[in-house]
Amino acid sequence: xxxxxxxxxxxxxxxxxxxxxxxxxxxxxxxxxxxxxxxxxxxxxxxxxxxxxxxxxxxxxxxxxxxxxxxxxxxxxxxxxxxxxxxxxxxxxxxxxxxxxxxxxxxxxxxxxxxxxxxxxxxxxxxxxxxxxxxxxxxxxxxxxxxxxxxxxxxxxxxxxxxxxxxxxxxxxxxxxxxxxxxxxxxxxxxxxxxxxxxxxxxxxxxxxxxxxxxxxxxxxxxxxxxxxxxxxxxxxxxxxxxxxxxxxxxxxxxxxxxxxxxxxxxxxxxxxxxxxxxxxxxxxxxxxxxxxxxxxxxxxxxxxxxxxxxxxxxxxxxxxxxxxxxxxxxxxxxxxxxxxxxxxxxxxxxxxxxxxxxxxxxxxxxxxxxxxxxxxxxxxxxxxxxxxxxxxxxxxxxxxxxxxxxxxxxxxxxxxxxxxxxxxxxxxxxxxxxxxxxxxxxxxxxxxxxxxxxxxxxxxxxxxxxxxxxxxxxxxxxxxxxxxxxxxxxxxxxxxxxxxxxxxxxxxxxxxxxxxxxxxxxxxxxxxxxxxxxxxxxxxxxxxxxxxxxxx
Amino acid sequence: xxxxxxxxxxxxxxxxxxxxxxxxxxxxxxxxxxxxxxxxxxxxxxxxxxxxxxxxxxxxxxxxxxxxxxxxxxxxxxxxxxxxxxxxxxxxxxxxxxxxxxxx
Numbered sequence: 001x002x003x004x005x006x007x008x009x010x011x012x013x014x015x016x017x018x019x020x021x022x023x024x025x026x027x028x029x030x031x032x033x034x035x036x037x038x039x040x041x042x043x044x045x046x047x048x049x050x051x052x053x054x055x056x057x058x059x060x061x062x063x064x065x066x067x068x069x070x071x072x073x074x075x076x077x078x079x080x081x082x083x084x085x086x087x088x089x090x091x092x093x094x095x096x097x098x099x100x101x102x103x104x105x106x107x108x109x110x111x112x113x114x115x116x117x118x119x120x121x122x123x124x125x126x127x128x129x130x131x132x133x134x135x136x137x138x139x140x141x142x143x144x145x146x147x148x149x150x151x152x153x154x155x156x157x158x159x160x161x162x163x164x165x166x167x168x169x170x171x172x173x174x175x176x177x178x179x180x181x182x183x184x185x186x187x188x189x190x191x192x193x194x195x196x197x198x199x200x201x202x203x204x205x206x207x208x209x210x211x212x213x214x215x216x217x218x219x220x221x222x223x224x225x226x227x228x229x230x231x232x233x234x235x236x237x238x239x240x241x242x243x244x245x246x247x248x249x250x251x252x253x254x255x256x257x258x259x260x261x262x263x264x265x266x267x268x269x270x271x272x273x274x275x276x277x278x279x280x281x282x283x284x285x286x287x288x289x290x291x292x293x294x295x296x297x298x299x300x301x302x303x304x305x306x307x308x309x310x311x312x313x314x315x316x317x318x319x320x321x322x323x324x325x326x327x328x329x330x331x332x333x334x335x336x337x338x339x340x341x342x343x344x345x346x347x348x349x350x351x352x353x354x355x356x357x358x359x360x361x362x363x364x365x366x367x368x369x370x371x372x373x374x375x376x377x378x379x380x381x382x383x384x385x386x387x388x389x390x391x392x393x394x395x396x397x398x399x400x401x402x403x404x405x406x407x408x409x410x411x412x413x414x415x416x417x418x419x420x421x422x423x424x425x426x427x428x429x430x431x432x433x434x435x436x437x438x439x440x441x442x443x444x445x446x447x448x449x450x451x452x453x454x455x456x457x458x459x460x461x462x463x464x465x466x467x468x469x470x471x472x473x474x475x476x477x478x479x480x481x482x483x484x485x486x487x488x489x490x491x492x493x494x495x496x497x498x499x500x501x502x503x504x505x506x507x508x509x510x511x512x513x514x515x516x517x518x519x520x521x522x523x524x525x526x527x528x529x530x531x532x533x534x535x536x537x538x539x540x541x542x543x544x545x546x547x548x549x550x551x552x553x
Numbered sequence: 554x555x556x557x558x559x560x561x562x563x564x565x566x567x568x569x570x571x572x573x574x575x576x577x578x579x580x581x582x583x584x585x586x587x588x589x590x591x592x593x594x595x596x597x598x599x600x601x602x603x604x605x606x607x608x609x610x611x612x613x614x615x616x617x618x619x620x621x622x623x624x625x626x627x628x629x630x631x632x633x634x635x636x637x638x639x640x641x642x643x644x645x646x647x648x649x650x651x652x653x654x655x656x657x
Contacts, residue, residue, distance in 0.1 A: 099604070102621045103597060110590040110624070113631045117579040117586075121639075237613045248615040249605025250597045257598040264594050288644055295636045302625045536559050542572055543562070543647050545654055 029176040032361030033368075037175070040212075040369045041189065044205045051197035051204065058402030061198035061409060062129040062384055063282045068203055070289040074296025076203045077280050079210035080377050081108070081297070082304050084370040085166045087213065088344045090305070094312020095320070095346035098239075098247025101312050105305035107264060111271030112301065116294040119272055122455045122541040123281045124290035130381075131278040132389045135450045138533035140462040140526065141393050144450070147469050149389035151446040152275035154473075156382035157419070158439040159274075160375060164424030165432055167371040173341045174348065174364040180425055186372060187421035193376045194383065194417075195410045199283060202376045209373040212366045214300065216351070217307040220363075223354035224314030239316040247316070259500055266440050266504030273443030273451065276381035287544050308347075315346035318353040325349040379416050386412040434485040437502065441480055445472035445507035453515055455541055458534035461527035464519025472511025479503030562654055571646040578638065582631050589627050593620065 055061050068076070086108070094101030127133040132148035164183055171182035193201050228234040239247060271277065281290050319325050319339060327338045339349060351363035387409035392400050450469045453460045480486055482498040500506075519527075540546045562568050596603055604617030 099615075099617055099621070102618075106590070106593070106621060106624050109628050110586060113586045113628050113635075114583055116632050116635055117583045232618075233612055233614050236618075240613050245605075245613075248613060249617055250601035257595065260594045260598040261591065264591060268590075287647075288640060291636050291639055295632045298632045299629050302629050305625060306622060535563065536556075539559060539562050539568070542575075543568070543650050543654075545558075545562070545651055 030174060030361060030364060032357055033175055033364035034361075036361050036365035037368050040208075040365055044193065044201075044208070044369075044372075047204050047208075048193050048197035048201040051201035055196075055198040055200055058129075058388075058406045058409075060200065061406045062279075062380075062388065064198070064200040064203050066283060066285055068283040068289075070284060070292025071296050072203070072207055073280055073284050073289065073293035075210045075300060076206040076283075077277060077293055077297035078300035078304070079206035079213075079370075079373055080277055080280065081301055082210065082213055082370065083163065083166075083374045084170060084367045085163070087217070087304075087308065087370065088170070088347055088367065090308045091312045091315065091347040091350075092343040092345075094309055095315040096343050097251050098243070098313075098316075099249055100251045102305075102309050103250060105308065107267040108271070109298070109302055109305060110264075111268040112294060112298040114268055115272045116291060116298070118452070119455070120281055120290045120294050121287040123278065123451075124284065124287045125541050125544040125547045126455070126537065127282055129279070129282055129388045130384050131275060131447065131451055132385070132393075135454045135465070136393075137454060138530050138537050139454065139460070139465055141398075143462060143466045145389040145393045147466055147473075148447065148450065149385040149394075151273075151442060151469070151473060152385035152389075153382055155273075155275055155439045155443050155447065156378050156385070156416075157423070158435045158442070159276075160378050160382070160416075160420045161423045161427055162432055162435045162439075163371060163375050163378065164420050165427050165430075167368075167375070168424060168428065170367060170371065173345060174367060179428055183421055183424040186375060187417045187424070189372055190376045190379055190420075191414055191417035193372075194380050194413045199279075199380060202373075202380050203280075203283060205369075205376060206373045209366070209369045210300065213370055214304060214307075216359075216363050216366050217304065217311060219359075220314065220347070220351060220354055221307045221310040224310055224318070224350070227318075235310075235313055235317065239313050242316055242320055258505065259502060262500060262502040262505035265508055266437070266444050266502050269444035269448045269504065269508055270440030271443075273447030274439075275385060275443075275447065276377045278447075278451075279381050279384065286547075311347050311350060314354070315350045319346055319349040322349075322353070325353075375420065379413055379420070382416050383409045383412040386416075431490050434480060434490065437485060438477070438480045441476040441502070441504050441507060442473055444504045445476040445511045446470070449508065449511040449515055453512075455537075457519075458538070459519055459531055460515065460534075461519045461522040461524075461530050463522045463524070463527065464515045464517070467518040468511050468513070468515025471514035472507050475510040476503055476507035479507060558654060562650060565650055565653060567646050567650050567653070571643060571650065575639070575643050579635070582635055586628065586631055589624055593624050 054065070059065060090101055090105050093104055123131065123134055126137055130148075130152070132145050132152070135148050136144035164186065167186045168179040168183040171177050171185075172179050175182070177185075193205055225232075225235065228238070236248065281293070284290050284293055321337050325339045327340045330338045339345060341348070348360065348363060348367070352360040355362075387405050391408045392398065392405045446469050449472055450465045454465065479498050479500075480503055482496065483503060484496040484499070484501050487493050487496045487498075604615060604620060606616045608614045608616055608619070
């Protein structure tokens with residue numbers, strides 16, 4: 001358990017919240033949670049059946065037919081972002097460190113306005129199914145799609161491993177099921193949702209889960225505040241009595257300016273480069289709905305982070321030092337006041353403290369539902385990169401029909417699901433805290449620069465995008481491996497070769513400089529044509545002319 | 554898109570207005586968000602104890618709490634400001650540009 005705390009609070013604090021790690025103890029079977037979870041699975045399988053009847057074409061499969069409203073999509077985007085690990089991880093961070101938890105969540109939120117101002121509308125106006133559609137719009141399809149698909153699949157798999165391992169551990173804790181059974185269960189349900197119900201089912205599962213999670217978290221926050229007559233000063237004062245004054249100010253989370261800025265860059269640009277998030281912009285009908293989606297998503301996510309802050313403090317006053325939740329066996333060995341199941345269980349114990357067994361069951365079921373919904377979205381994004389980018393555009397050079405492409409996508413979903421189960425089991429006892437950080441670094445350093453410059457910079461060429469994007473990808477991967485999170489924590493070396501935990505500042509700069517240099521020095525005939533094609537692309541990105549109906553390109 | 558249509562839209566005064574005003578507006582809001590966030594991050598990096606200042610004499614609540622919540626709210630408000638103007642003014646310009654592109 002010490003390792004667990006170390007992981008959460010120590011070197012990789014920022015992303016550990018996204019990846020529940022370390023050893024956990026299996027809990028006794030929790031019947032009320034299991035019953036509520038079975039109801040959720042039944043309802044979502046019902047939705048999948050309904051969605052399957054409406055998913056006939058490739059457009060239906062990838063984009064839910066393009067008929068999701070801005071509000072629904074905002075809810076679904078928020079759902080993608082509010083993973084179980086971020087709910088439990090952020091509230092655990094607030095529980096353990098107070099103010100640092102707030103700093104952490106703010107970093108995850110501020111990318112959204114930037115996505116709205118810079119990316120969302122142009123993306124909707126130019127793209128069809130994947131962000132590679134936009135990146136390769138006027139560039140050579142084969143190299144750019146291959147790179148974009150590689151970036152997408154790498155991001156998805158890293159994220160997926162973190163979620164699967166988190167799922168297995170969480171289910172052990174919450175339901176008392178075996179790790180392997182939990183991972184297989186998540187994998188199988190996810191395959192069912194995605195292969196049969198496509199984006200329509202994935203979106204609705206996400207919306208329902210977001211609604212349940214926000215409702216449950218709201219109830220908890222209100223219950224905590226009601227205890228203190230809705231007076232924050234009283235809540236904070238009680239919490240400070242339990243711990244000390246340091247929970248009210250920044251702690252050790254961010255120590256030097258370079259790390260601080262680098263982390264900000266990773267979170268901001270990484271969010272704008274996550275394939276499963278970008279894909280959601282193609283499910284709405286036009287640019288107007290796309291921008292509304294971001295507005296609602298920002299509101300829901302911001303609200304959720306404020307709730308988790310209250311929940312974390314609620315856990316300090318109601319769970320910390322409460323003998324009911326104390327892990328006596330561990331206390332006897334290590335001292336202090338450890339809670340059962342570790343800090344990540346703070347929100348779960350709080351749900352019991354405010355709402356009894358029934359509400360504990362509800363929150364546990366919601367946490368599991370959250371994992372299912374998030375892995376489904378990830379898998380669909382990965383499968384789309386394989387079928388739409390690699391199969392249809394690179395291998396078949398666009399000479400395939402939608403039905404065949406959809407079949408490939410479903411097959412890819414099954415394969416990705418099996419890979420996720422396999423990797424989830426393989427990585428059970430591995431230190432995987434770096435994986436979400438690496439996923440964000442790749443998204444920020446490879447996916448985002450190509451996507452952004454393809455929309456904003458007329459002089460971008462295929463050579464620039466390919467070499468610069470690859471440079472960003474490699475720099476991010478190499479610096480993460482040489483940095484403290486892998487070189488020291490995983491490979492057990494004494495000192496890191498690269499001193500910073502978050503490489504984004506360096507790898508994103510490398511990508512932008514690389515793309516710029518290899519584009520302006522590209523004097524080929526095709527580069528000239530690509531620059532000339534910017535004008536037409538620019539008009540479409542601004543007005544949406546040409547984006548209605550199925551425009552093949 | 555045909556070159557002839559591209560040329561026509563390119564010289565449409567409504568299009569020029571849309572592009573210049575929207576991009577200026579978007580960049581201004583982006584810069585505001587970046588200044589707010591990186592300002593917050595730099596305070597944490599250089600002067601973390603500032604955020605630990607009590608809100609008033611003898612209170613436990615620190616100045617960092619309203620500032621942190623303020624950053625969250627500013628993100629939401631900035632998106633709201635953008636969406637409001639875009640849904641009205643910019644969509645009206647886009648509609649006119651499209652009508653002209655189709656009609657003539």
